[in-house]
Amino acid sequence: MPDENTPQSKRPQVTRALSLNEEDDGFELDLSAAESPVSLNALEKDRRSDLPILGEYLIEGKLGAGGMGQVFRARHRTMDREVALKILPRSMSQDTVAIDRFYSEVRATARLMHPNIVTAFDAGCFNVQGTPVHYLVMELIKGDLLSDRMAQTGPLSTQQVVDILAQAASALEYAHSQGIVHRDIKPSNMMLTTQGVLKILDFGLAVLHDHAPTFSYGKSQIVGTVEFMAPEQINAPQNADPRSDLYSLGATIFYLLTGRPMFEGEVVQTALAHVHRKPPALYEVRSDIDIRLDAVFQSLVAKNPDERLQSAAELTEKLIELNLLERKSTSLSAGETKIGKLAPIRPTNFGNGQSTSQRSYAAIGIDLGMIHSRVSYINPEHKIEEVLVDG
Secondary structure (H helix, E strand, C coil): CCCCCCCCCCCCCCCCCCCCCCCCCCCCECCCCCCCCECHHHCCECCCCCCEEECCEEEEEEEEEECCEEEEEEEECCCCEEEEEEECCHHHCCCHHHHHHHHHHHHHHHCCCCCCECCEEEEEEEEECCEEEEEEEEECCCEEEHHHHHHHHCCCCHHHHHHHHHHHHHHHHHHHHCCEECCCCCHHHEEEECCCCEEECCCCCCEECCCCCCCCCCCCCEECCHHHCCHHHHHCHHHCCHHHHHHHHHHHHHHHHHCCCCCCCCHHHHHHHHHHCCCCCHHHHCCCCCHHHHHHHHHHCCCCHHHCCCCHHHHHHHHHHCCCECCCCCCCCCCCCCECCCCCCCCCCCCCCCCCCCCCCCCCCCCCCCCEEEEEEECCCCCEEEEEEEC
């Protein structure tokens, strides 16, 4: 673990800075997530801009907050580079499990260098008023979370979804080749830049495939976001493998095309549905869906992992095979995937889609990690036990 006494460096002049009041009037660096937050005004200030400083980072604004931390827009003072600075809450600064999970995210993100995956620049620990402040510095992405895009525009076009599928497949193929299973693929962990490049975010639940995590799970604990979670991951988090990410991607595609998750209800009902119910055919929910896209969707969300596409590379090949995607040339960069023509082809007798009730799904903006709640768990014998759900 990093040294908790990281020294403050000298303060070079800063020529660009945004007002603290631009997004959140007088916001605080809430290191406690409860009582007695440390105010940004109590931190060392930059001489030119009068903005607060943490180590080499000038804090320019707040981006969001969640169960596993806060994220700030910041600037490296020497390099003059805008970054996103994620900080573990003070309430978790002595929690060894939370710290281990935080640094699992740090290590997972650090070993991945791909145009469709958020890039990590730095990580460590500051000392603020005697409190260790664990941090992760990432690229600052200018764009929209898919969850926010959906809230603004509603369901996406099939062309947009195929492009997202192709870019996500590229990112997951690379991550899986590095031994990383994300375990929390969902709209609020995926962002489209202003140039149309997809970025997969938040590796807070990621694990090395075929390696035990550095932190242990509690009894009957499941990990992930139940609306997008694979059946085997619901039964036991250690069962998640690359095919679990593909299931979550399929569930995400359903949401992007329809504006709602595959299954509705309370946590237990939703979990049971993922384990037992067949998802509806996409064309039964939305009339303009190409039957070929539904075939891809069904191949991602099979209950049995052995009956799914077995890799992200297979997903790309299936898109090409069905003429939904042209084979990418070496001259294309991320966000420039060539998409085959999509036309609404109505099936005559295809699939076993079943209707399902729906519920609205409220996106919360930036997803910063796990929010804990006590719910119920369906064990392998389909009995209900109390569990802690992270998601």
